[in-house]
Amino acid sequence: MSSKPSIPKGTRDFSTKEMLKREYIFENIKQVFRLFGYQPIETPAMENITTLLGKYGDEGDKLLFRILNSGDFLSSLNYDDMTTLEYSKLSSKICEKGLRYDLTVPFARYVVQHREEIVFPFKRYQIQPVWRADRPQKGRYREFFQCDVDVIGSDSILNEYELIRIIDDIFKILRISTVIKINNRKVLAGIAAYIGESDRIIDITVAIDKLDKIGIENVNSELSTKGLSEKAISNLQPFLQLNGNTSDKLGTLNRLLSESEVGKKGITELQTLFTYIGNRSLSCDIELDLTLARGLNYYTGAIIEVKSKDVNIGSICGGGRYDNLTGVFGMEGVSGVGISFGADRIYDVMNQLNLFDDLKGSSTDVLIVNFGEDETKYSLKILDKLHEMGVKTELFPDPAKLKKQLSYADSKKIPFILMAGENEINNNCIKVKNMSSGEQKEISMKVLKKFVENEIRQTKGIDSLPPNLKIL
């Protein structure tokens, strides 16, 4: 047991420095969610395995972490199980629970289970870790956080508009320049109908989803491999090459899809959304992007995806409208729309762009040096006074060498050092050292409060997390 301990691959410890940055992101996201009237729920880490199985495709089922039944898990096996020894069958028998794979399926389960208590439209957010037995690689973890915000029980396009506003507010506060891409699944269905391949919509959207990555030639040949006729592929080209501003694009679509009911409905939804957006200036760029399909097949209306303009890292937020999320749990006809913020990628973008600069607010403000038992009584009084004023203050617990105490302050980025030795105690004052300027001075205990108001509060510049936003 004396070799250095470690953690499972694909998981992470978060140090205090990392946590303060992460909390900065989560706090700001939460504050914006609340500003728009969303409230938090939480669901258990483990769900019944039947709740999870079959919701993420065969690939997803394989990536579920399963929890071994407590006690004698073998007792649930029969002779056949024991002799066949087929691991995928066995695992379902010895594991009744699994770790959640995302927040969407638990949310759907929650809505159905608590339908009697919920008042619709139900505006909720949920920020919790999820677990996937993916092969770990750079930027992909087996435990990571999702921040989901959804409104369920209303099909008004005002909800889509609200989510766009939330995206815009959050990335403005976090100072990340972004482009919000918008599409509509009904328009994609209309296009599939227009080219005479309605039943191939999944193949088509999966292929065009890759347009950015593999280019138009490869998309076309992939579609051909999938069995689309040459005529269908040729008819698809105007959609793949759609350009101009949003109103040009909507005009072209209107013309091409004039025969498709579903297509026209999608265009109307897009027009309504862009009218709401058009009335207001946003910080993000907004783009109607027909090549946006997103992998998940449960979207039925708007599709939304957000990318950083400065860091090439894939989507940092995405979502859309689904008309039947809860159907799989027996509750039909409830429409909802939601998006998910990728906290880990947002963290990476902000780190890369040095956007955590001004996080000084979260460190300790003041370290009082410990000179030994005799001075401690005096120091404890100062400590009390500063705490009463809400100043984050530590008294170093041991009378260690001054150098050690100063290097402790340095490593925690504590901006002010207070020292009270025999002289200061006799004169009822304190020596103050400003760690960034190096300046030292003596102040009388009487002006301690003034010192806090004028110097500490100014240096910190903020009065609590989150630094950028004050919600009433």
Added chain:
Amino acid sequence: MSSKPSIPKGTRDFSTKEMLKREYIFENIKQVFRLFGYQPIETPAMENITTLLGKYGDEGDKLLFRILNSGDFLSSLNYDDMTTLEYSKLSSKICEKGLRYDLTVPFARYVVQHREEIVFPFKRYQIQPVWRADRPQKGRYREFFQCDVDVIGSDSILNEYELIRIIDDIFKILRISTVIKINNRKVLAGIAAYIGESDRIIDITVAIDKLDKIGIENVNSELSTKGLSEKAISNLQPFLQLNGNTSDKLGTLNRLLSESEVGKKGITELQTLFTYIGNRSLSCDIELDLTLARGLNYYTGAIIEVKSKDVNIGSICGGGRYDNLTGVFGMEGVSGVGISFGADRIYDVMNQLNLFDDLKGSSTDVLIVNFGEDETKYSLKILDKLHEMGVKTELFPDPAKLKKQLSYADSKKIPFILMAGENEINNNCIKVKNMSSGEQKEISMKVLKKFVENEIRQTKGIDSLPPNLKIL
């Protein structure tokens, strides 16, 4: 799949109402931790099973949730495993990971693993769920949250004092009347030596730990059953019946344990701690309680336990000093002291005492009624203005009947309703309804800001979570 879905027994969903109360507790606890210079870390939900096994006794090992290896978990079994079919042996072979059982062992693992990056004394807090396969019962869950705060790498009694201060601040803010009980493991060791039963210290402390519950007669007969001599039991009585104020108790102990080195050291530690405490008035009651032993055997100095004075629910916070937490991972001689707040019990106490009354700050402030497409443009402008002022505002997404919209506001406890129909739009004003007084009035758009300042902010009474504490 059409039967109502459910969650594993012993786990919980948290509704928006419950979450806001829980966050109120967590936020206040965190703010106090930060006020004293503690910073957060987080560790993964899953640890290598070898990190967890053997740390909580045989009973604890059985209560670990184990995670089945991904893929073909049978491939790690040999012929013997397959034929013996002994479930406890098998489980260790097919599960390399387990869910964390508490925050203490992962913290010890963290400190050893990251010893090179950590600057000591290391002051950290950690608020995360833990999982135990306990039999679920009222007030006991299989997933629950712990809030741990520890300082490691310093043996100064100032740390114990700081934790007492933190306990006092937190329960003052949460408005829970408490008594903090303090004992010292070295004193218990001294007592065991004094009665000539040094090697029975565990039996003795386990027995006297039950004094509150089963009474002195039963404690004595339990000790007799465990094989303690009559003389030892008789010598133990003055300790069990110790009374008077703290200084009386310490005086008696000093006299009785004058021959025991370890006992005297424990008494000195207690004296130092009570001297620090004595210099300051606390809100909590403080009591030196020799019968306090706590189940865990790794404590080596101070032992701390906190109880509510108004609700009989067992301890709501507890901890102590340990001199060798990291030894099991190969890092010897690091002393630390820490406490853990029981969030679930604190929640129950506050619910029972109606201490969540003033949580109005976390609800939405304003609902704007939706009268239809024509009015929406005007309403969206109001929405923007209120959001810019930091007022939590929703526009109802659908033009539903007024009654439905008002009952939505009621269920979310939204205190103000704004209405802008044709008349109001023509007059550039808004109708305001105060949901608690029932009062309605018209205000001009020009005075919207004043209305926010004078009425909304006053009704809410606070400007952000946490309501009771503002940290600089």
